[in-house]
Amino acid sequence: MIHNNLFDRYLVGESPLHRLSPIVKVVLTILFILSNALLPDGHWLGFGISWLVILLLNLIGELGWSFTLKRSFIALPFALAAITAIFALPGETLASFDFLSLHLVATDVGLLRFFSIVIRSWLSVQVAILLVTTTQFPDLIHALEHLRLPRLLVTVIAFLYRYIFVLSDEVLRLLRARQARSASLPNLRSGGSVLWRARIAGNMVGQLFLRSYERSDRIYNAMLARGYQGHLRTLNRHTMHSRDWLILISGIALLLILQIFTRLIG
Amino acid sequence: MPITHDTTVPEPQILDETQPVIAIENLNFSYPDGHEALYDLSLEIKKGEKIALVGPNGAGKSTLMLHLNGILSGAGELRVGGLPLKKENLPVIRALVGLVFQNPDDQLFSPTVFEDVAFGPLHMGLPEDQVISRVEEALAQVNMSGFEKRLSHHLSTGQKKRIAIATVLSMRPQVLVLDEPSAGLDPRARRALIELLRDLPITMLVSTHDLRMVSELFPRMVIMDNGRIVSDGETSALLADEALLKEHGLEKP
Numbered sequence: 001m002i003h004n005n006l007f008d009r010y011l012v013g014e015s016p017l018h019r020l021s022p023i024v025k026v027v028l029t030i031l032f033i034l035s036n037a038l039l040p041d042g043h044w045l046g047f048g049i050s051w052l053v054i055l056l057l058n059l060i061g062e063l064g065w066s067f068t069l070k071r072s073f074i075a076l077p078f079a080l081a082a083i084t085a086i087f088a089l090p091g092e093t094l095a096s097f098d099f100l101s102l103h104l105v106a107t108d109v110g111l112l113r114f115f116s117i118v119i120r121s122w123l124s125v126q127v128a129i130l131l132v133t134t135t136q137f138p139d140l141i142h143a144l145e146h147l148r149l150p151r152l153l154v155t156v157i158a159f160l161y162r163y164i165f166v167l168s169d170e171v172l173r174l175l176r177a178r179q180a181r182s183a184s185l186p187n188l189r190s191g192g193s194v195l196w197r198a199r200i201a202g203n204m205v206g207q208l209f210l211r212s213y214e215r216s217d218r219i220y221n222a223m224l225a226r227g228y229q230g231h232l233r234t235l236n237r238h239t240m241h242s243r244d245w246l247i248l249i250s251g252i253a254l255l256l257i258l259q260i261f262t263r264l265i266g
Numbered sequence: 267m268p269i270t271h272d273t274t275v276p277e278p279q280i281l282d283e284t285q286p287v288i289a290i291e292n293l294n295f296s297y298p299d300g301h302e303a304l305y306d307l308s309l310e311i312k313k314g315e316k317i318a319l320v321g322p323n324g325a326g327k328s329t330l331m332l333h334l335n336g337i338l339s340g341a342g343e344l345r346v347g348g349l350p351l352k353k354e355n356l357p358v359i360r361a362l363v364g365l366v367f368q369n370p371d372d373q374l375f376s377p378t379v380f381e382d383v384a385f386g387p388l389h390m391g392l393p394e395d396q397v398i399s400r401v402e403e404a405l406a407q408v409n410m411s412g413f414e415k416r417l418s419h420h421l422s423t424g425q426k427k428r429i430a431i432a433t434v435l436s437m438r439p440q441v442l443v444l445d446e447p448s449a450g451l452d453p454r455a456r457r458a459l460i461e462l463l464r465d466l467p468i469t470m471l472v473s474t475h476d477l478r479m480v481s482e483l484f485p486r487m488v489i490m491d492n493g494r495i496v497s498d499g500e501t502s503a504l505l506a507d508e509a510l511l512k513e514h515g516l517e518k519p
Contacts, residue, residue: 138377138417158377165419166371218372221337225365226433227357227389 009132017061017134021244022143028251029131033124035255039262041109041116046262047123053254054126061134068126068133075125082117086110137161142238163215170211174204285348286310287441287469288334288363295329295340303329304340305493311441311471316463318480318501319473321490322515327473328368330490331443334471335363347440361390364434368445370426379405379421379429380414386437404436405429408462424455428462441469448476477519481505489514 017025032050039046058067091109098104132140141161145154178200184190191197240248288311295304303326311317319327332338334346336356344351346359367373376382383404387397405411408428413421421429427447434442447463448456460479463470474480480487480501487504489497491514497504504510508518 138381141377159375162375162377162419215372218367218369219375221332222365222367222373222375223385224337225335225360225367226386226437227360228385229357229389 009129010136011063011133013062013134015060015062015134017057017130020134020247021238021240022135022139023146023238023240024244024248024251025131025135026140026143026147027248029127031252031255032127035259036120036123038259039116039120042112043116043262045265046258047116047119049258050123051126054123054130057127057130061130063130063133068129071129072122072126076118076122079118079121082114082121085113085117089113139238146238163212166215167208167212170208174207178204285345286312287315287347288471289343289345290333291343293330293333293340293342293344295333295338303493304333307342307493307495309488309495309498311469313440313469315486316470316484317472317486317488318484319471319488319490320475320477320480320516321496325490325514326493327490328445329493331365331445331471331473334441334443335360335365337365357390361386361437362440364437364439364442366430366434366442366444366447368449370423370430373430373433374418374426377417378414379410379416379418382418382429383414383432383436386433390437400436400438404432407435407466408432409458422455424451424458427451427455427459431462435466439468441471442466444470444472446474447472448474448479477505477516481519489516491515 032053036050039050054068055065058065061067086106087104087110089107089110091107094106094108094111096103096105135143138158138161141154141158144157145151182190288309290307290309293304293307294302296302307326307330309330319330321327329338333340333344333351336351336359339351346355346362349355349359349362351359374382376385380401383401384397387400392400401414402411405413408431410425410428410432413425413429418426418429431442431444431447444463448459451459456476456479460483463472464483470484472484484501487497487499487501488495489504489510496514497510505518511518
């Protein structure tokens, strides 16, 4: 294996957050993201409190207070998709300009919506990072299945996790094989035409598909050989303790209080 | 992976001890594209035998192995422990024949080692405590105790091969069928594998190109070429016949 850390975000630890039942963590993460989405536009106090909670969880998880903050910026570019909100909402005009054949009008309501969306997604990404750094992926899969996510979906996620490493190694090998033969001679233009290079890249994608397809066949055979008859089975090993219930209920209560509080003062 | 706790199934045993573990008579098989892979093949494996299956690439070794627990089924007679290869016998036959594939990345498909070794016993319908004790037992047999919680993709090739063998040992099969177990191993991992195979008290059919391993481990050797068995006999005698080896693309170790 060449680059496990590309996908494995789990950090080994024994903190209370690591030991918490993965079911509770998954539920609270989803509810937290939902609560974020429900906070009214421009409610900075609500966003601030949510962020404080995340910082606190960082500390409880023994990760250092800025752990998720540092890793959250990777997702910020995706929030830029919300940039259209600036021009799409009616409100007081802040500026207007022409872009190609479009006449764009930036409004105050739009700008407020834009910044709120960026902050919401930024908070959501942080809590998701927190979930995957403190939970082993197999536990996450088990949690999803205990939460009655459709079996097929869980199985697909489990296989994706197992084989993304194998596939990325396959891609790496293909790229290396190309690189190793991408030579050039002095005084000769190397690299061929764009069209030719595109065709090579296309062939590589096709090659990857074929290899994956054949591999899936072999995996299925390996499953059949060990008695697979159509459903996957596992041992149920995640029981909820009273501590887990307590944290789940207080987490939900906190989020409810946050929602009510922001609406009362907002 | 998803949970299904089903009714328990009785543990399969070979009912008639006098029967050969595997009996193949006049087996023929062609792939859907018309390529003829096995031609009039007959083979008998008795309990306790350790047999090497050698021959050039494309001789039909892997195709034969896929027949042994019914993943492929050609025309002809194939009986495992006296049971004919029929659809209703497949679950029992798959519990009797432990098939280990060449590439451990195909064999190990679960996130953790525990889940992979538990896959077979779980699908046989064994109760939870037995599944757990069988996983422990199988991992101990391949000297990999304590690896339960490890992630399969973080292991070395040698470790993956051992876990792959444990995934079928946990089903307590009567025959172990291995496809090129020593391919791609460094000398130390290869040595450890040879010692493991020598010490396992179980009937074995192993396909390999590693003739030094064959001479060390397997008293009986079967040579395949072009979908047929061209030679079947004592390893020392066959390995001494240089003309025979050369004819089928093999080299004297």
